[in-house]
Amino acid sequence: MTMLSVVIPAYNEEDGIAAIVERVLAIKPALQAVGVDDLECIVVDDGSQDNTAAIVQSFGERVRLIRQQNRGYGGALKTGFSQARGELIGFLDADSTYPPEYFPQMCKAALDGADIVIGSRMAGAHSEMPLVRRIGNTIFAIMLSLVAGVRISDSASGQRVLRRSILPVIYPLPNTLDFTPAMSTRALHEGLRMVEIPIPYRERSGRSKLHVVRDGLRFTKSIVWTALTYNPVRIFGGVGLGLLMLALLIIVGQSIGIGLGILSGWSFPQLFGALVLAVAGVTLYTTGTSFSYLVTLFHKRAIRQGLFGRRGNGRRIERHYWWLGLLAIIDGIGIYIAAVAFDLTNPALNYSWFAPVVSAMLVLMGVQLVSAWGLARVLAELSRREHEQTADLNWTYTPLTTSIEATTQTA
Incomplete structure (x- = not known):
């Protein structure tokens, strides 16, 4: 039996966590249609100081809640991965910027042989990404293509499906927001098969946790230093x-x-x-x-x-x-x-x-x-x-x- 475990890292997301959890739970019939028999939804509360945990607890046994002291975006994902039971592991943000409805399509690509399936915001689907971040992601993609020799359009996408078996290959990964570009860089240099699925992207309402300059420099450092350890x-x-x-x-x-x-x-x-x-x-x-x-x-x-x-x-x-x-x-x-x-x-x-x-x-x-x-x-x-x-x-x-x-x- 094939199971998909969807990990949602959450830090002070009381305004949007219920909506994204409901959308994730609703994809179970579509997953079964592509050969994924069961769905596990895991929310990792990364030290929230609001009502995020209480809202997740209201879903009862349909959602697994893991609470921890703040470790950062990557740290929350790694905690969720360690507790996931599924052969396939997916993740996305808690603010409804990424569409969980595309998980069935991404899982189909994984079942067809892909090691990592990336929901690409830069591959042609409708995207509300601000121009500055779009330029930044284009630069990161070009940089990754240069250092790894393989073309990836969205190296920092926060919606992915991966096989549990590849975790020992791509670890260690950082606890910070550069978790995803580091994963892309390591996966490419390890010869893993990566597939991109175009997805729509909706800009987050309210203030984003991403700082363009600080996190842009961190992403660049992560890509370059990871590449240095391989080539x-x-x-x-x-x-x-x-x-x-x-x-x-x-x-x-x-x-x-x-x-x-x-x-x-x-x-x-x-x-x-x-x-x-x-x-x-x-x-x-x-x-x-x-x-x-x-x-x-x-x-x-x-x-x-x-x-x-x-x-x-x-x-x-x-x-x-x-x-x-x-x-x-x-x-x-x-x-x-x-x-x-x-x-x-x-x-x-x-x-x-x-x-x-x-x-x-x-x-x-x-x-x-x-x-x-x-x-x-x-x-x-x-x-x-x-x-x-x-x-x-x-x-x-x-x-x-x-x-x-x-x-x-x-x-």
């Missing part, structure tokens, strides 16, 4: 490549300016700035690749699913760090030797410092690349060791005589 190279590498592109643009811009006669000569301060950006970019990118190998040592499930090998071993640039590093070191030493040979380090020159600085930065960049290559090799070996150990222990011996007898019989 650091996407963050560090993205920033590093951005710095390298900026350095290249400075050099190309100067070249074009000189070629068109706009500039009379090279600007040494700009060239120095480009070099610093290039060194910083290489450092960040190599740091990201090294961190990615460290991450694989902890995320065993992701390794088994191949989520860390999407780029392909043959295309990983870290395999080329050693010769790129040696080339940078040789170039750095060569520049310094040439500068000394042509007297470019003469203190009488205005830019006598430039060639030695360029030489030093290239040598340091080379050392960074060679070190990163060595670290990547060691970490790759450690990440493969457990897999190869398991394969050796589970290897099954097949007697050669069996194959010979089969060949003889065939002949």
